Amino acid sequence: MAERQIPERLSPLEPVFHPGSHGNFEHGVDVILTETRPGSILQLAAWPGEEKRLIEAIRKVTGLALPDGAGGGVADGAKAVFGFAPGKFTVADAAEGLAAAFAKVVTPAIGTVTDLSHGRTAIRIAGPKAEWVLAKFFAIDFALPAFPIGAGRSTTHHDVFAQIQRTGADQFDIYVFRSFARSFWKALCHASDEVGYEVQ
Amino acid sequence: MLITCPYCGPRDVIEFTYQGDGNRERPQPNSQDLDAWNAYVYDRLNPAGDHNEIWQHSGGCRTHLRMVRNTLTHEISSTGFARGDHNAAARHKAGGKS
């Protein structure tokens, strides 16, 4: 049997991804845009009444302890998890293979595991004007007291679904459909023009 | 107009989709009761005032919601999950400790 080639991951942003400083950066760069390219992006859903067992499974597999409450989440730099709907969670990991690990632990009695690693693109916006730029896109409150570090939000930008996790005081990771990622990225670059942005 | 999703908190109405009159009761699928089917499909209270409605937070957490909206003032006096068993996951105060 022929040996299987490991497929090379291509970014949907590639044709419009231009590292360097752009826009009005003469007075400094106020946001940094990057693609975080997690190896794994999953959606986990618990059947009604099984939420606690799913949260326990997340702790077992990732080591991340979800805080209580709707939209709660936590990120440790390599792995991230947050609630985006009742009983539903997005989990991301820099490494591949997270779906296989969860499939062993999330039994059919607890809920479902959906591997979206190839279906979502993760875009990070960081910097002192990150909140301000995102506020032009989404009608939600980005202020730190309303949107704490680690927390997740489900919302839309012009009918394009976005799941947003705050991964730092001035840093947000945005998960969008891969097929819309390029257009979203271009819009985000335009929105960042006036504050000066750097693509890394 | 803001609608307070029990999971996501207050969101712009643009994120929500109206799913119809919340007073309807669907007959059993094998029901032969034509009057019941007729009522389910056609009869509406159409009140000038508080109205039970089903909405979906389609541009957010995508859960279906049961709401009471005043058809004269648009005031929403209550919202909750259409499937009432998610109370444990209901939103805590934004940013607050659980």
Ligand SMILES: [Zn+2]
């Ligand atoms: Zn919601």
